[in-house]
Amino acid sequence: MGSNTGRALVGAAATVVVGGALIAAIAFGVASAAPKQPVLQATPAGTIVVAGKTLPHYTLNLATYPDSLQGVHGASGGAHPDWVTYSNNNLSAPPNSAVTVTVKQYDTGGTPNNTFFANVIGTVGGTETVNGKAITSIDPNNVGHTFTLRGIPENGQEFFLNAPFPAQSSSAPNVVNIGKGSYPKPIVVTFTFVTPANGVYQWNCEFPCGDSVAGFGGAMSTFGYMSGTLTVG
Amino acid sequence: MNQEYTPMTLKREHREIFLAWAVITIAGVLVGIYVIPWLMPQPASNTMHLVIITMQTFTIAAAPVAGLVYAVAFYALHHWRHPGTDEPPPDGPPLRGNTWVAGVWLVTSALLCTFLLVWGLAALAADDSGAASAKLTVDVTGQQWVWSFHYPGTEVSTPILYLPEGKTVTFDVTSKDVVHGFWIVQMGIKVDANPGVITTTSTTPDKLGTFDLRCAELCGLNHAFMVTTVHVVTPAQFQTWLHSQPASV
Numbered sequence: 001m002g003s004n005t006g007r008a009l010v011g012a013a014a015t016v017v018v019g020g021a022l023i024a025a026i027a028f029g030v031a032s033a034a035p036k037q038p039v040l041q042a043t044p045a046g047t048i049v050v051a052g053k054t055l056p057h058y059t060l061n062l063a064t065y066p067d068s069l070q071g072v073h074g075a076s077g078g079a080h081p082d083w084v085t086y087s088n089n090n091l092s093a094p095p096n097s098a099v100t101v102t103v104k105q106y107d108t109g110g111t112p113n114n115t116f117f118a119n120v121i122g123t124v125g126g127t128e129t130v131n132g133k134a135i136t137s138i139d140p141n142n143v144g145h146t147f148t149l150r151g152i153p154e155n156g157q158e159f160f161l162n163a164p165f166p167a168q169s170s171s172a173p174n175v176v177n178i179g180k181g182s183y184p185k186p187i188v189v190t191f192t193f194v195t196p197a198n199g200v201y202q203w204n205c206e207f208p209c210g211d212s213v214a215g216f217g218g219a220m221s222t223f224g225y226m227s228g229t230l231t232v233g
Numbered sequence: 234m235n236q237e238y239t240p241m242t243l244k245r246e247h248r249e250i251f252l253a254w255a256v257i258t259i260a261g262v263l264v265g266i267y268v269i270p271w272l273m274p275q276p277a278s279n280t281m282h283l284v285i286i287t288m289q290t291f292t293i294a295a296a297p298v299a300g301l302v303y304a305v306a307f308y309a310l311h312h313w314r315h316p317g318t319d320e321p322p323p324d325g326p327p328l329r330g331n332t333w334v335a336g337v338w339l340v341t342s343a344l345l346c347t348f349l350l351v352w353g354l355a356a357l358a359a360d361d362s363g364a365a366s367a368k369l370t371v372d373v374t375g376q377q378w379v380w381s382f383h384y385p386g387t388e389v390s391t392p393i394l395y396l397p398e399g400k401t402v403t404f405d406v407t408s409k410d411v412v413h414g415f416w417i418v419q420m421g422i423k424v425d426a427n428p429g430v431i432t433t434t435s436t437t438p439d440k441l442g443t444f445d446l447r448c449a450e451l452c453g454l455n456h457a458f459m460v461t462t463v464h465v466v467t468p469a470q471f472q473t474w475l476h477s478q479p480a481s482v
Binding site (some may be wrong): 152160 | 374376377393410445452460462479
């Protein structure tokens, strides 16, 4: 009985160890298979006064393309050259700083699933500029993409930002050649926000610019295209 | 183990099983009284108080049944296990035909089930009764992967939920794409947000503070980040906040 019990215990322990190792190996394999994209660090730009306070000022330059022939996917477009993409996905900026984001928008669009995301939310002054003109919202039936950034409240990160970008006209001529891509004259959107406390914040586009169900498949459901992180710290 | 069953053996086994049942039942009751409230989120609404008392009541009601099952199971595993390859001793006398045992089992089970059914229906009715007297309605929209809230009668829409303390609020919940789960953790509110359908639920926040709202249905890539904050403020603070919000398109 003693040896039987001992063998049973060893067998049970071995099963747990082997099972755990197998699960860990799968987890590490999946994690390492995820695309490794370079981090776009915000560039220092002096100081800026926001709500009466002088803050360090940084800039980030992004773009949204109708294909993946630009940006972090390389000149060949990577695995899905026909997928819509942001130029960069992993962003980084210091905490408690004002970051001015400039986005060159090259893509078409339409009406988002929820027109709420045509509003500018959480930026300095509650505004953004579109081709130099300050606005608080864009035409809800002509949204190209959005930059929607959020924290995780349970981590003490109550933070929400939404910057919508107008869509290009589908009849706009392609006048800009970048690498293998040819695009219309970009719509330039700028907005400034104050970075929250240290942490990793998640952002994504809220316009259904992907495939399948409600336009949230494909590029919308794959890291590194229309979603990413902002690492503050 | 190689003993013959005698009335004394049976009596001893019954006594030991009864003792194990009593210990496990008392442990279950203590879990219901003390551990369940500790495991549950700190309540911030009348609904959550009802959820917790229901969990406690059901746990306590289930304790004697679970106690009997575990007592017999553990006793059997420990005392009636037969190691080795030799022939096991003969089984004890069957309970089949014991009218008293069958009667007690049936009546107890029926009473327990009836009690739980009545309690559940009463709790559901109490939970639903708030909608008729609600002082505030909030349209809740879930979409991949953000919540947004509109306050009917105003042009205010926000990604963060504000509620006044002590006022019954009705949530009209829907989705723009796939099924989401509208879950205010500390308020005991959890309903599906279905595309094309409005599901109504209500509660009365009874605690000032900041609470968690999560999506409770796996909804895609950023499901884990479909979270936001619920602020419960005084009615005066709520009105001030509401009037300070910009109009949304």
